[in-house]
Amino acid sequence: MSEAAPGEDRYVGDGDIGDGDIGGAGRPSVAVPGEEWRRLDRRMLLATAAVLCGVAGGAGLPATVGLAGSRPLWQVLSWVLAGALLLVLGGTAADYVRWRRTRYRIGPERVELHTGLLLVKRRSLARERIRSVDLTANPLQRLLGLVKVRIGTGESTGGSESTLELDLVTRAEGELLRHDLLARAATDAGVPDEGALATVDPRWIRYAPVSFVAPALGGAAAGAVMQVSEWFGAQAEVIDWIGERFRDVSLVWMLVDLALIATVVGAVGALGLWVEMWWNYRLEREPGGTLRVRRGLLTARSVSIEERRLRGIEVVEPLGVRLAGAARVDAVATGLAKDDGDKHADLKTLLPAVPRELADRVAAQVLGEPEPPTGAPLAAHPRAARTRRLRWALWSVAAPVALLAGLGLLLTPVLLYVAAGCAVVLTPLAVLLALDAYRSLGHGVSGAYLVTRSGTVRRTTVALQRSGVIGWTVKQSYFQRRAGVLTLTATTAAGDGAYDILDAGESQGLTFAAEAVPDLLAPFVEPVRTPEARSTEG
Amino acid sequence: MDERAVAWWRSQLLVTTAVPVVVLAVLGALIGPARFWLLLAAGAIAALGLGCAAFFPAWWFRVHRWEVTDEAVYVRTGALWQEWRIAPMSRIQTVDTVRGPLEQLFRLGTVTVTTASSKGALRIAGLDHELAAELGERLTALTQATPGDAT
Numbered sequence: 001m002s003e004a005a006p007g008e009d010r011y012v013g014d015g016d017i018g019d020g021d022i023g024g025a026g027r028p029s030v031a032v033p034g035e036e037w038r039r040l041d042r043r044m045l046l047a048t049a050a051v052l053c054g055v056a057g058g059a060g061l062p063a064t065v066g067l068a069g070s071r072p073l074w075q076v077l078s079w080v081l082a083g084a085l086l087l088v089l090g091g092t093a094a095d096y097v098r099w100r101r102t103r104y105r106i107g108p109e110r111v112e113l114h115t116g117l118l119l120v121k122r123r124s125l126a127r128e129r130i131r132s133v134d135l136t137a138n139p140l141q142r143l144l145g146l147v148k149v150r151i152g153t154g155e156s157t158g159g160s161e162s163t164l165e166l167d168l169v170t171r172a173e174g175e176l177l178r179h180d181l182l183a184r185a186a187t188d189a190g191v192p193d194e195g196a197l198a199t200v201d202p203r204w205i206r207y208a209p210v211s212f213v214a215p216a217l218g219g220a221a222a223g224a225v226m227q228v229s230e231w232f233g234a235q236a237e238v239i240d241w242i243g244e245r246f247r248d249v250s251l252v253w254m255l256v257d258l259a260l261i262a263t264v265v266g267a268v269g270a271l272g273l274w275v276e277m278w279w280n281y282r283l284e285r286e287p288g289g290t291l292r293v294r295r296g297l298l299t300a301r302s303v304s305i306e307e308r309r310l311r312g313i314e315v316v317e318p319l320g321v322r323l324a325g326a327a328r329v330d331a332v333a334t335g336l337a338k339d340d341g342d343k344h345a346d347l348k349t350l351l352p353a354v355p356r357e358l359a360d361r362v363a364a365q366v367l368g369e370p371e372p373p374t375g376a377p378l379a380a381h382p383r384a385a386r387t388r389r390l391r392w393a394l395w396s397v398a399a400p401v402a403l404l405a406g407l408g409l410l411l412t413p414v415l416l417y418v419a420a421g422c423a424v425v426l427t428p429l430a431v432l433l434a435l436d437a438y439r440s441l442g443h444g445v446s447g448a449y450l451v452t453r454s455g456t457v458r459r460t461t462v463a464l465q466r467s468g469v470i471g472w473t474v475k476q477s478y479f480q481r482r483a484g485v486l487t488l489t490a491t492t493a494a495g496d497g498a499y500d501i502l503d504a505g506e507s508q509g510l511t512f513a514a515e516a517v518p519d520l521l522a523p524f525v526e527p528v529r530t531p532e533a534r535s536t537e538g
Numbered sequence: 539m540d541e542r543a544v545a546w547w548r549s550q551l552l553v554t555t556a557v558p559v560v561v562l563a564v565l566g567a568l569i570g571p572a573r574f575w576l577l578l579a580a581g582a583i584a585a586l587g588l589g590c591a592a593f594f595p596a597w598w599f600r601v602h603r604w605e606v607t608d609e610a611v612y613v614r615t616g617a618l619w620q621e622w623r624i625a626p627m628s629r630i631q632t633v634d635t636v637r638g639p640l641e642q643l644f645r646l647g648t649v650t651v652t653t654a655s656s657k658g659a660l661r662i663a664g665l666d667h668e669l670a671a672e673l674g675e676r677l678t679a680l681t682q683a684t685p686g687d688a689t
Contacts, residue, residue, distance in 0.1 A: 334654070470629035471658045474622040481620070491625075491658030498657035519609070519626070 037103040043144050044168040048095040049088060050140055056084035104166060106180065111151060113164050125164060129153045131309055131334075133178040134347070135302040137171070142300060147174040151181065182288050182304055197365045198351055198358075200281035200295075207353035208274035209267035210320035217273070218266025222258075278352050283362070291331070291366060293350060303347055309333045311468035311494035312449065313350075313363045315374045315461040322459055327359040328352060329366070332464060332495035348495070363463070373449035373463035378442030379512075384483035385503035386438040393430035397423065433457070443501045443512060450490060450516045452501045462499045468492050469517045474510070488513055539602050543664025546644045547595035553640070555587025604662045606673065608680065611651050613660045623660045628684045629653045635674040637667060649673050 060080045067076045097117055104113045112124040132152040141147065146168040153163075169177070208214070229238040246254040279297035286292055291310070293303045312332040321327065329351035351362050360372035367373065401423045408415030437456040444451050450469065453461040473489040480486055480503070488501040488509045501509060559580045566576035594617075603614040610626045634650040641647060647670025651660040665673065 470653050470655055471623065471625040473624070473658070475616075476620045478618045489657075491653065491655035493654035496657075497655040 037105050039103050040099055040166060041146055041168055041170045041173070042099065043146055043170075045092055045095055045099060047141055047144055047146060047168060049092045052088045052091040053084075056087050060084050104164075106177070111164060111181070113166070123164060125151065125153055127181065130181050131306050132304050133181050134304065135171075135174045135178060135300075137300045139298045141168060142298075145171050147171050147300075149174045149177055151177075178302070178304065179288075182286075182290050182306065196282060196284045197291075198281075198283045198354075198362050200278055201354070204278070204352060204354050205271060205274055207321055207324055207326045208270045210324050211270060211353065212318055212320065213273060214266040214270040214320075215263065216266070217269035218262035218264075221265045221269065222262050274352070281352065283350055283366075291350070305331055305333050305350075309494070310366070311492055312462060312464040313367055313374065314463075314495065315359055315363060317356075317459040317461075319457050319459075321353045324353075325356055326353040327356045328354075329359050329363050330495075331366075332462065332492075334494040367449070367463070369447060369449075371446070373446035373451055374461045376444055376446035376451055378444040378451060378453055379508070381438070381441045381443075381503050382485060382505040382508070384485050384505075385441055386435070388479070388483060388485070388503060389434040389437050390431065393434035394427070397426045397430045401426075441502060443504060445512075445516050452490075452499055454500065454502050464490060464492060464494075464499055466517055468494060472513050472517070473498070474513075485509075490517075539599060539604070539664050540646060540666040540669070541599070542644045542646055542666070543602075544595045544599045546640060546646050546664055547598060548591045549644075550640055551587060551591040551594070555583060555591070559584045559587070599664075602664070606677065611660055611662075611677070613662055623658070625651060625653050625658060625660055627680050630677065630681045630684075633674050633677045633681065635670050637670075641667070647671065649677070651677065 060083070063083075064076055064080050067079075098115070101117050101120075102113070102115045104111070106127075108127075110124045110126055111130065112122065114120065114122045130151055130153060132150075134150045134152070135147045136150075137147040147170075148168050149166040151164040151166070166174075166177075225238065226235060229235045242254075242258070246257065249257070276297045276299070278295050280300070281293070281295040284292050284294075285307075286304075289307045291305045291307060293301075293305075295301055310331060310333045314330040314332055316328045316330055317326070318328075328349060330348045331350050333348070350366060351359060354362075360375040363374050364370065364372035401419050404415050404419035404422065408417075408419055433456050437454075440453055440456055440459050442451075442453045445466070446463065448466055449463040450466050451461065451463045453459065469490045469492055471491040473491060474486055475489065476486045483503075484506050485503040486506055486509050488504055489498045490501070490513075491498045501512075504512065562576050562580035562583070566573045566580060569576065597617050598615075601615070601617050601620070605612045608627070610624055611630070613623045615621050615623075630651055631654055632652045634652070635647055636650060637647045645667045647665050647667040649662045649665060649670050651662075653659070662670075662673070
């Protein structure tokens, strides 16, 4: 039993790991953080072996087919099988060494992790600095009852250095770790409402096909068909086959049809992706003052955000989703573990696209406010901002049209018609977008929050804690100076690090900044004006 | 801002233009067929660099301003794109004083003040090196005296 190995420097015996299989509930070692070293779960070897078997199969099958033509089958089979066996056994053996050499300890003060065979890495985190404990498990790991645990501090620098990864432990162990490491702040009184803030509603799936994911997936699918057919040297045949299907219709209709097919494929893909990402979704507030997002159909994810680290909330409305009257909610928090690359956006998402009122309500609940700050009425920006947007829109249409027209004059009159068509179609579109962009602009103060909104294709409304603003940057380009507007940037430790109030009026913006965060800009409102006056006279 | 900053910026611009000009000139001297075009490009870059070096540093010197009070650090930069940056003492996390090789030549220093935000760093460039060191020390002392965890 586990009590048999209490020694400071000794590994926990194998019997202890056997205990974990039963569920780990009877293990006193986590509940009473002892000084003993623990190991990862042994079944991680099974997971590794299974993955390697898959890889070996995936690589071995084409190799067998490819080689079978030139050599006798038994010879090919024995080679491929030997290679596969070598890969699986070698990989598993390497993983066994990793398992032998990896141990971790949850002490009263610190969490320690030792890894490595030749280069031994000893890392430790102070428990009070732990800000997040995230669990993920892919389908295979779920089948084996294992999870990957990432213990993160609030550091935004250094990437992996500030994160300890336990790859893999049992699910019960992961849950206990999560609970223990985040539960220390349970003394916080006055938590508004505990329990579930939002659970998945299957009707939300209707917003999946209108997001930008759908066309992207459609395009990716079309690209994949072309790429794969090129690998097999059959690209021309595929194109011919498509041409054959559409022999009776004109080229334009064929393109329209193909675009439609790609869109439908993309929409189906988006639906599938939504189900995989958001199934079993649940946002809840836990007693320790943490918000927890759990979701995922195949790969189960659990993300915890400490509320003390929450500096605000961001309501994001991509164009398609906004037209459908929906919005997504992201957290603006310091030290959110940044996953490598593309998964980063997932971690801060608190709520998928849902009806706008619900998004506002959940945002208010998350922040513990009676009224949603993101729904507050905002001050409009001066008309100069609208003029600027209209001017940008017209320039962005005029530039390609002028280029096309110029080429048309030089080369062929066909391009002149294309230019005219572009001008007719794009101008109203650009003007509409510009007007919408101006309508979206706004800023205001709602209770303890500073609210700013901007964007048209991706409209975002940010509610930032006024006490979380750690500095201001005022920017003014030459054109902005002439139009009498400026861009105000509130810098903060959380989220993107800086949030803009675009094209606010000069005095409007500065007064707002001084009001929103009184002790920051106020002493400088005079100095801000003086050097400007000096520079204009000199 | 020290007046030597103008000379520093000027030499910085000259060095950055000198590198491509020298490369192009050497290539032009070696490669016969393309000599004209290479030398033309080198000449154009040299003219552009000299023009910038003559014109911009003085302008920058006129528009750069900084101020440190007991509560905050304030920096103003930029000619076409003006920028004001403010960071209060209580939010400052690190104060770095850097002196590059060219800066050492002109006895100048740069003070960089970073806050917890990834985008809120303030740079006060072209200070007299003694002033820069002194400012760094003063800021450090002020920051230490101000309570709070700066996030």
